[in-house]
Amino acid sequence: MFTLQKSFHPVLILILLALTGSICGQAKADSLLQFILKNKDRASLYVIQNDSILARQNENTLMPLASTVKILIAIEFAKQAAGNVIDENTLVALTETDKYYLPLTDGGAHPAWLRYERSINHIHQDSIKLIDIARGMIMFSSNANAEYLLDLLGLDNVNNNTKLFGLTEHTAVFPLVSSLFLYQNPRNAKEASIIKGIKKISEEEYCKTIYQIHNALKYDTVLKKKFRPQDLSINMQQLWSDRLTASSTKRYAQLCSILNNRRFLDANTYGVLAYVLETIMEHPGNQKIYNHFGIKNGSTAFVLTEAFYCTLKDGLKIEAAYFFNNLTIQENSQLQSWLNDFRIALTQNEAFRIKTTLAFKK
Numbered sequence: 001m002f003t004l005q006k007s008f009h010p011v012l013i014l015i016l017l018a019l020t021g022s023i024c025g026q027a028k029a030d031s032l033l034q035f036i037l038k039n040k041d042r043a044s045l046y047v048i049q050n051d052s053i054l055a056r057q058n059e060n061t062l063m064p065l066a067s068t069v070k071i072l073i074a075i076e077f078a079k080q081a082a083g084n085v086i087d088e089n090t091l092v093a094l095t096e097t098d099k100y101y102l103p104l105t106d107g108g109a110h111p112a113w114l115r116y117e118r119s120i121n122h123i124h125q126d127s128i129k130l131i132d133i134a135r136g137m138i139m140f141s142s143n144a145n146a147e148y149l150l151d152l153l154g155l156d157n158v159n160n161n162t163k164l165f166g167l168t169e170h171t172a173v174f175p176l177v178s179s180l181f182l183y184q185n186p187r188n189a190k191e192a193s194i195i196k197g198i199k200k201i202s203e204e205e206y207c208k209t210i211y212q213i214h215n216a217l218k219y220d221t222v223l224k225k226k227f228r229p230q231d232l233s234i235n236m237q238q239l240w241s242d243r244l245t246a247s248s249t250k251r252y253a254q255l256c257s258i259l260n261n262r263r264f265l266d267a268n269t270y271g272v273l274a275y276v277l278e279t280i281m282e283h284p285g286n287q288k289i290y291n292h293f294g295i296k297n298g299s300t301a302f303v304l305t306e307a308f309y310c311t312l313k314d315g316l317k318i319e320a321a322y323f324f325n326n327l328t329i330q331e332n333s334q335l336q337s338w339l340n341d342f343r344i345a346l347t348q349n350e351a352f353r354i355k356t357t358l359a360f361k362k
Contacts (some may be wrong), residue, residue: 029345029352032338035331037359042326046249047346047356048257048319054353055360059250062169063323066298067141068252068305069173069245071277073149074296075165076158077134078273079265086152088131088272094123097133099217100147100177104229113140134276138296147177147214155211164264165255170247174207178214179243182206183236184228195239206243234301241300249321252307256319259294260309289313289348297339302327304335310347318347 036043036057044058081088094114101110113136117123122132130152137145150158155173162170185194201209216223232240259277262270277294280286286293295308307321320343324335345352 025341025344026349026352028338028341029349032335032342033356033359035335035338036322039324042324044249044321044323045360046253046321047353048253048317049353050317051257054318055356056250057360059253060169060248062171062246062248063305063325064241064244064246064300064303065252065323066241066244066300066303066305067143067146067176068296068298068307068321068323069247070137070141070146070298071252071255071296071307072158072161072173073146073153074134074138074273074276075161075259075265076153077149078269078276080153080157081131081272082266082268086130088129088134090130091124091127092130092133092148093127095126097142097144097148099144099224100175101144102177102180102224102227102229105177105180105232106141106143109140110142110144113142113145116140131272131275135279138276139279141296141298143176147175147217150175151214151218165258167247167251167255169251171203171245172207173245174210175214176244178217179210179240180232181213181223181227182209183232183240184226185231186226186228191233191235195235198239198243237301241302244300244303249307249323252321253319256294256307256309256321257317260292260311260317260319295343299332299336301329301332304332304339306339306343308343312347320346 036045040058044061044063046056046059047054077086077088080086097110114123116139117128117132117136122128133145134149136142137149150173155175159173161167162173182198183194185191198206213223258264259270259273265273274281274292274294277296278292280295281290281293289312291311291313293308293310295306297304297306299305302325304324304327305322309317309319311317324332327335346356
């Protein structure tokens with residue numbers, strides 16, 4: 001089955017974060033650490049501990065963010081909800097988010113979110129609260145939810161957060177779902193010609209075209225029916241992945257540091273943001289270990305990214321971002337299987353943090 005994006009199920013993250021490190025878990029954390037060290041051209045890392053740099057590698061290189069970019073959408077949502085620009089409890093018809101859902105392109109994220117919301121009785125008369133759409137964008141990484149929120153919040157407003165938070169190395173945020181329509185081949189043209197043409201498009205024109213498609217999706221009921229997932233060959237997927245919004249691990253770890261220390265934004269905004277971005281704190285096991293834990297990750301067939309922040313019960317603060325690009329499918333799968341243990345080791349194991357610091361000083 002075709003899939004562009006793999007989902008990270010929140011329940012798995014919750015359970016694994018609540019566990020203490022095991023011998024097996026330590027081995028996985030070490031394996032991911034070694035992969036980063038051995039793949040300097042494909043792996044980037046930046047880790048902050050109590051406002052001091054703990055480790056860094058390739059930290060200024062721009063790499064595709066995949067769904068980790070949704071942190072910026074969550075921030076704008078929290079700002080507007082706290083400022084009463086939008087009402088987070090407004091009921092939204094599911095048909096509104098469905099406008100932006102393309103089957104077989106999100107690893108089952110959107111359907112999984114809908115099943116989850118139905119299981120906890122959040123859907124009433126085929127409508128759901130706006131706040132739950134935002135949480136679904138983070139918990140299940142629904143691209144449809146993200147695209148709906150970009151339209152509601154305003155694309156320019158979301159992009160302006162890159163300036164607010166000093167993300168000087170950051171390309172433009174654009175609608176993920178709509179961007180896929182650029183990689184269609186309705187006239188059976190040569191794939192090489194399509195790829196060559198897309199590569200020639202400037203970033204400004206690329207984003208402008210995508211936004212035009214985004215606006216069409218809101219009103220054109222036929223456009224979605226014409227979408228052909230089979231046109232998204234591995235070469236097309238590679239180019240789509242390469243042209244995703246990009247930034248650096250240094251900037252995203254610094255962004256996480258701002259959020260962890262509750263800077264720039266007021267208390268009401270952080271209250272909303274925590275409810276959207278810190279959903280793993282709803283697990284009792286995590287509540288025993290952390291005061292705060294916000295996280296977002298993302299992936300394509302070639303990319304794997306993650307950025308998180310946490311404050312432990314003893315006051316220790318950790319922020320980290322690690323991005324991978326140009327992965328094989330096998331490497332991507334292997335790295336995903338190591339991520340939880342690496343995150344646990346970084347946040348709960350002082351010996352591992354020391355090992356990490358020493359490893360990147362060599």
